Amino acid sequence: MATASSHVPKVKLYGVPYSVCTSRVIMCLLEKQVGYDLQVVDIVKTQDHKKPEFLKLQPFGIIPVLQDKDFSVFESRAIIRYIARKHEGHGTPLYGTSEKDKAMVDQWLEVEAQNYNPAIAPAVWHLIHAPLFGQQGDPTVAKASIEKLEKVLDVYEGVLSQSKYLAGDFFSLADLSHLPFTQYLINDAKRGDIFDKRPHVKEWWKSISTRPTWIKHLSVAFPGKNFDSPGS
């Protein structure tokens, strides 16, 4: 199991562990063995993300923000790129090992951001999170979103029949970026079926979601919660 390297200084992470974007960063920190102090920003009850102190750090009022000594960076996919580059020498090589690997990782991280995320996010919102924020989920929007997602997964099925992970035969930032939303859709909305019916996608999900770092994060972010093992 990955543990923080003692010679690497800790960073400060503003967010909440159950948030998709904060999870993305936590998973990267765990894989790179970088210790962090979590500064909780309550986005539900006290709405800390809308307060002036937070807006000074992140003017769009969105979590997470990473502070590394006197340097501050936001947008989860920018943060994970920064961490993966800065700590290239230890932990999991999340950018691969060659310039070509790096390019493929950036490509598939963009695919996640531009194709996968817009398809899965509405489904997770309307099926799971809307009520937590006092809103009504719309099952029609969720259904349309899942149809879009299935088209994206058809492409992934083809790609993953050629390589073990998205950017090649190595686990990377690109695969990592898919974990948080997919976990919600499969475990909370119980839509594992759309992954299970595509054998290479199923195998890929099983592989990435059983990484000890992800299991560790889930136990911290959702203490006491049961998660079905993939394939069960």
Added chain:
Amino acid sequence: MAVKIYGNPVSPPTRNVIASLYEKGVEFELVVLDLLAGAHKKPEHLKLQPFGKIPVYQDGDITLFESRAITRYIATKYEGQGTPLYGKTPTEKALVEQWVEVESQNYSPVTSALNFQLFIKKLFTGEGPDEAAVAVEVPKLNAVLDIYEARLTESKYLAGDFFSLADLSHFANTEYFVKHSGKADLITSRPHVAAWWQDISSRPSWQKTIAYCSF
């Protein structure tokens, strides 16, 4: 070996990739895909880009898609020549990444939607804008541009006092928005945003891109 781009001169992501090549002084060949004829959905293209989108970039033995992955690759591969699109230090690079993500997640979805409603739709279907959709997007863009206005009082460009990929990523959607949406005042009424747009759009790389892509 020559750099090839498979795309179309009207496509915003194709234009941004072309601009990055001009910034780096790298010669390229544009292979034009006829979008109206559905060339981007045909098997030959799907082999290169399985989502059926443009552009695709080929450079020696690498084939890449997603314009922001392509421009990142160009900024890295040609680091030693032309404009330093990633800045000069690791923290500058991280800020470039941050503002590229801001453009990707906050700016372009809204400007693309408005461009579509306010003029692109009419070109293809003859239909006018869905006013309800426009009414949703305009306040979003105003909120984002208020943040840009504040940011650009702190520094000349988005990631700092240097032109970078972060500013470049805004080229194509902003060009269309300012020239054709009828809502250019959202940009021009904000003094720092207006000055920033005036500055970056006057760059030779953007002027050359417009000239190359116009017909």
